[in-house]
Amino acid sequence: MALWGGRFEKGVDAFTQEFGASLEDDKAMAQEDIKGSRAHAKMLAKQGIISNDDAAAIDAGLEKISGQIADGTFAWDVNDEDVHMAVEKALTADIGTPGARLHTGRSRNDQVATDIRLYAKRLCEELLEGNVELRRTLLSVAEKNLGVVMPGYTHLQHAQPVLFSHHMLAYFWMFSRDYTRLVAARTAADANPLGSAALAGTTYPLDRDYTTQLLGFDHAISNSMDAVSDRDYLLDLDYACAVSMMHLSRLCEEIVLWSSTEFGFITLSDSYSTGSSIMPQKKNPDFAELTRGKTGRVYGDLMALLTTMKSLPLAYNKDLQECKEGPADAAKTLLDCMAIASGMLETMTVNAKTMLAQAGKGFTAATDVADYLAKKGMPFREAHEVVGKLVLYCEKHGKGLEDLTAEEFQASSPLFGDDIAQDLDPAGIANARVTYGGTGEAAVRVQLAEAKERLAADEGR
Structure with a gap:
């Protein structure tokens, strides 16, 4: 019995x-x-x-x-x-x-709540370590490839040349925000429900501050009914995992694209690729695709717990037994996927020449050509129209902006001089953007220093 x-x-x-x-x-x-x-x-x-x-x-x-x-x-x-x-x-x-x-002086209700809070804190600590390791890898990749120029995209179309390091650091800052969310989830779990008993407290003279100290909690929970029925901290953990998986999915989507024949920007290590059972030439980015796919299950873990909690009256209900599996799955999935992403980034080969060649295609210099005219005194809206017509001219004649002669430029505006050529170089275009937060190498060096400082602070926690 x-x-x-x-x-x-x-x-x-x-x-x-x-x-x-x-x-x-x-x-x-x-x-x-x-x-x-x-x-x-x-x-x-x-x-x-x-x-x-x-x-x-x-x-x-x-x-x-x-x-x-x-x-x-x-x-x-x-x-x-x-x-x-x-x-x-x-x-x-x-x-x-x-x-x-x-x-x-104890019920399974406050016992369970205590166990889960301690467990949630441990999961958060493991995830924080994994997050730091992933960001350390992103920083390393950014530093090693500081001079590499690639096309930046909007709407998945060539937009403007950017430094590959700048692109990698964008993910660094995404995962830095994820670190903050994980810290918040750990903080939310850091409260002691022990001593709340079934829901109303107990007649025994318990010292809840003492167990709070022994268990390393920040404080004891003030309301016994809330203490045994609250699972908000698990929702915080699920949410933090879901957002971080979304960021990983975005990164892995780019890895899938960049490793394709059409892009050829990177070559994945054999250790992070698989082959085909029928096509001998294939090298598939399966682990990036799996990470992208596993995002759905973590979203599901969050939605499942939200749905479980939505109609529960105070205080404890057996439904709460269903609150443990999802957060544990979400945390393990995220931890594994961060390790996979870190390994892929660390071992991939960056094909700098291919990136640079593509950075000059798709009229990525168009904005700088318009800026050239604006700096010569033409209102930017007029300059935008002039360059738009130049792009249309190029498309009709099968040319790029870099292929136009000085006479062709001057035919569209007498403001164009021979110095326009220097505004057509992808590396020059990227590195000219030296304002804070920009993609120019000088700005990226500042950003790298800030990223290192942020990582060191998080490691110190």
Whole structure:
């Protein structure tokens, strides 16, 4: 019979027991459960609710179980409903009556809430480390390829030449914002529900500040009903993971495009590519595509939890058992995908000549030609029209702006001089943009320094 079975005359049907169990999902936070129980027992003894001898026996027994779980020798019983019951049952079987006193002043509701918060903090810390590693790789790629010029795009059409480093640093800043969201998720989880009991608190003289200190929480939660029913911090974690996966998906979409024959901007390492079962020539960007695809499952994890929570009255409801699997999946998926992205970036070959050749195509110098006229005194709107007509002329005659003679330029405006040629060089166009935040090498060097400073600060946390 279940540990809560005193109220019931009949045992639980095998199927309903299996349906209601969460042991497999719970195993991931077994160490958090033990940590919470050890703190609870220590507090009970401090308050004189159980004896010091009982507390010592409980602590030693839980430490033993912790070691068994860590080395894989703990005997999980498939009939146990959850990790909390599994650990308590094993403890009582090992040390006897003191083990049965562990649950004094505690409900599974605040026990579960404590475990999940500790587990969420651990997941956030792992993700923060993964995020820092990915950004470190992006910085390295940007530094190594500082002089590489590529076409910048809007609407997936050639727009203006940019430095490849500038493009990579755009992702650095995206993932820096993701770091901030993960910190916020960890902060949201950093509150102690232990001592709230089922929903109303308890008549035992618990010291919640003491367990807060022992468990490394920032503060105890003020309202017992909110403490056992709140899962907002998991939504924060899911959301942070979803946004970061969106950024990874954007990056991987570009990796897929850039590694194609049509672009040829990069060559992926064999370690991050696969072949075809029928076409011997193929080298497929499967891992970039998988990362892009896995974004959907993380979005699903967020939507699933939002939907689970939307109609729950206070306080605890069994629906909340469904809150654990999604965030754990989202965190693992993101962590794996960040590692994959970091590996792809670190090992890919950047084809600088191909990028530069493409940076000069598609009339990417058009804006600078219009600026040339504006600097000569022509209103920019008129200059825009003049250059638009030049582009149309080029298209009709199968030319690029770089192919036009001085006479052809001057036919469209007498303001054009022989010096227009210097405004048609892709590298010169990119590097001329030296305002703060621009793509010119001088501006990118400033940006690199700021990125290093930001990364160092985040690493220091």
